[in-house]
Amino acid sequence: MLRLKNVSKKFENLQAVSSVDLTVSERETKVLVGPSGCGKSTLIRLAIGIIEPDEGEIYFKGELVAHENLLEIRRKIGYVIQEGGLFPHLTAVQNIKLVAEYLEWSSNKITARIKELAELTHFPKDALERFPLQLSGGQRQRVSLMRALMLDPEVLLLDEPLGALDPMIKADLQEELRTIFRTLGKAVVLVTHDINEAEFFADELLLMKDGKILQQGSIRELLKNPVDDFVEKFINAQRVRASN
């Protein structure tokens, strides 16, 4: 579905992403983990074309992503930015339907779709007319998710969609999201700092360090055959603390 081939990106003299290959197919969830600043968000931004790679190519359904087809492809990808990125001047519902309105969907279709999404994410209906600043953190993240899901995209790129939520809401939303991914059969790339969350979602885990993919596979595989000490340490750091 989405394929990044040998992509690299340098900011001034910092190699944020170097020679990464990443493929995600239908009904598959790949989870990106790794220490802060290792290039996860950069990789996601490359995937949706917000920044251009210095080297390498990106294919969407086998088609090379270029200037001509960029806008159209973006609309087929749902993206949730790390900090939410809701537009403060628009209400929740205006945020969600922005692109659908541009595409001239009928208002019936828009209303129906939003109702469906609000149910899916257990979002309170009366909060739809509120502005982002009037929503709780968890509600905001769900609005971001609804916005990303609105056009029923085939691919979802989620950059820490559940970061900084209280554990109860987080657990709830994790359940809801996994159900959404599975029932809708999306291709998903999800970034997280939380190893437990990664394990919960991942068909396959990709561990990044210094802009490179160090190792990929299921968590069990990674623990069984770590390519080096770092992999083991990274995964165990949270598990150990969690078990305390």
Added chain:
Amino acid sequence: MLLIRRLLLGLVIAANFCFPQWSMGGESQNEIKIGSKKFTESVILGEMAYHLINKKGVTAVHKAELGGTQILFKSLVQGELDIYPEYTGTIVQEIFSGELFRNEEEVRDKLESMGILMSKPIGFNNSYIIGMKKEAAKKFGIDKISDLKNYPELKFGFSNEFMDRGDGWPSLQRKYNLPQRDVRGIDHDIGYRGLENGSIDVIDLYSTDAEIDYYDLKSLIDDLNHFPEYQAVFLYRSDFAMRNPESVKSLLRLEGMISESDMVKLNADVKLAGKSEGEVASKFLERKLNVKTEFYQMTIFEKLIRNTYDHLFLVVISLSAAIIIAIPLGIFAYKTAKFGQLLLGTIGVIQTIPSLALIVFMIPLLGIGAKPAIAALFLYSLLPIVRNTYSGLKDIPLQLSESAEALGLPSRVKMIKIELPLASRSILSGIKTAAVINVGTATLGAIIGAGGYGQPILTGIRLDDTGLILQGAIPAALLAFGVQWLFEMLEPIFVSKGLRLGE
């Protein structure tokens, strides 16, 4: 420069289109346009010309208090004016400074080559004189200009025009070898007040000034014959004379009719007795030429309405044009980083031109009246709006611009739906700043005949009439407050509630 010129012309054409009465009021072909300088005597002579010509069933307008010699003469040459009163000395010394004329014939030839005719002298000689308080002159024993040499500590305050005209201060200093160091350029009318409160000892005056008696001044004898004759005359366009022989005939009835003492009296009637120029001129014509004319005295309230209308006209047109042009320019600056800096820099430079200078610069391009004032106000209002549009867009947080980007909207839609609304508060506050500056600066428009609240201020300074100054200053200040208030009221309409929640 070419671009700016085109832009201004386009603006004027658009404004003409929207406000046809403006072009009809100021530009119609058969209307006779009389100008006068910004001092009482010139205004009175302009009124006389107006009464004489308007009487013959021809429409005349008097654009009073247009500024100094350069503005008036240029406007006459360009056909913005048909007639204005001038002085022979000024023509030789200032308009054609640096050129040598052996006699009056040569002056007439020179003027005629520019399509301008000169009347015979109206009768009085209004020479420059150098004056000081009588008591002071007595105390120091000063009688002649050459006596000033012995008192280098005296403070001189000369009118701005006198400071740099051909026969003004520099040549006076050379001729008399004057040693004074403290020499300031000030407004003629403010000079009298300087004398009164002792901040100035010596000023330049006109020999027909009403204030000579009023302030108890002594005029110093020009013992080296420095100042040339300043015979009052009318200058008028030859093509106008050709088309309107009757009007010229009426105008020329003034030749030789006003003596120096007549003029001092007329000036005093306006400046000291507080009568209007129109009334004084009309009564004089009746007395002297037996010409009956009507003069219409506007009430304070009518004047206020008139000035408010003129002022709002300048502000509304220039500000709307600035908003329409400046927001796209700000967007453009934001989209093209390098060119944007250049653009912001250029507009910033325009802003550093003193407003008075900018308004006067517009005259060669657009003549006198409302057009050049609107053009200058337009240029002045650009910067705050362009800069705030630019910075409002530039300050959109990265995660917002990235999520906007990731939605896959075309950049035009993205601009309208997301970026401009996010920048709306900054843009609105830029417009507010521009509007407040605009309202204040528009008072300068009166200098080039655009009217507005500047008119009573200008007249008030000329007549040393604080009440009159306040008639312009108070409404101008109130309007500025009103504008500020209006934009605060507009904020909820243009700035989304979602952005105002944070406070």
